[in-house]
Amino acid sequence: TGEVSILSIPRDTKAYIRGRKNEEIITHAHAYGGPELSMKTVKDLLGVDVEYYVKVDYNIVKEFVELVDGVEVNVPMDMEYSDPTADPPLYINLSKGHQTLDGDQALQFLRFRKGNKGKPDLPGGDLGRIKSQQQFIKAAVEKILRPNNIVKIPQMAKSFYSNVDTNIPMDVILKFAMKAKNFSTEKIEMATLPGESQYLERWYFIMDKEESETLVKTMFSDHRAVKNIDKIKNEGETN
Known part of the structure; x- marks a missing residue:
């Protein structure tokens, strides 16, 4: 059908991570167990099956943007x-307004969350950065x-496969590319x-369970997981 559903999860979302005693921010899952544990954590949080993962390197983003001769976005403020x-070192200097970003500028736009040295932060912090990423x-x-870029898609797919960490088979990537x-x-x-930020010993993003369940059912009705989070937690406590 050509339809794509994308749900962004804030990095500070408070979540159950298998093998951990207490709930933590969801980004810790990758530090503890790489992409595999991250997929399990998202599955437990949302109740959906997550079959594949893609771990994107900064360089592939730059390469992609250069390959399509830049990406046009509206920068909402001076950044x-x-x-x-930082790893890699981070230097951001973008002016407000509609513009075509090259590879380096695209990374600046995607990574900006807060200013320093008295410069303003992006409204909404991480949620504001998610909006930037979705726009991008x-x-x-x-x-x-x-038309001038669509013919490059097979080339993009092969470059993508060579420069990212993913468990998606090459034939599946090419099938989607075609x-x-x-x-x-x-x-x-x-x-x-859906949710809101709350300070509980540290700042967390607390998911609104009712709204999230409704949203997930709407977006991913064909990928519902069998087990719910309470059952998984109980299994973890008995193992």
């Missing part, structure tokens, strides 16, 4: 930040589907996990 100790994804898809003509930005559904 300024510097952190030479739609703009990138729109750029890929232009169906790219069926995609459009109108068929991309995007949402962010």
Whole structure:
């Protein structure tokens, strides 16, 4: 059908992580057990089966943007930040307004969350960054589907497979790549996990369970998991 549903999960979402005594922020799952534990944690949180993962390197984002001759976005504010100790070092300097970003600028746009040295933060913090990332994804898809770029999709798919950590078989990636003509930005559904930030010994994003369940059923009705989180927790306590 060419339809795509994307649900963004804030990095500080309070979640149960298998093997841990207490709930923690969901990004810790990757530190403890890599992509496999991250998939299990998302499955437990949302109640959906997660079959595949893609771990994207900064370089592949830059390579992709350069391959399609830039991606057009609306930068909502002047973005300024510097952190030479980051891995890789992070230097952000973007001006407000509609513009075409090159590879380096795209990374700046996608990573910006807060300013330093007296410069303003992005409204909403991590949630604001998620909005930037969602805007970028739609703009990138729109750029890929232009006639001069759509012929490059098989090349993009092979480069993608060589430069990311994923468990998606190459034949599956190529199959999706060959169906790219069926995609459009109108068929991309995007949402962010419902909830709010709360301070509980540290700042967490607390998922609204009722709203999240309704949203997940709407977006991923064909991928419901068999076990619920309470059953998984009980199994973990008895093992």
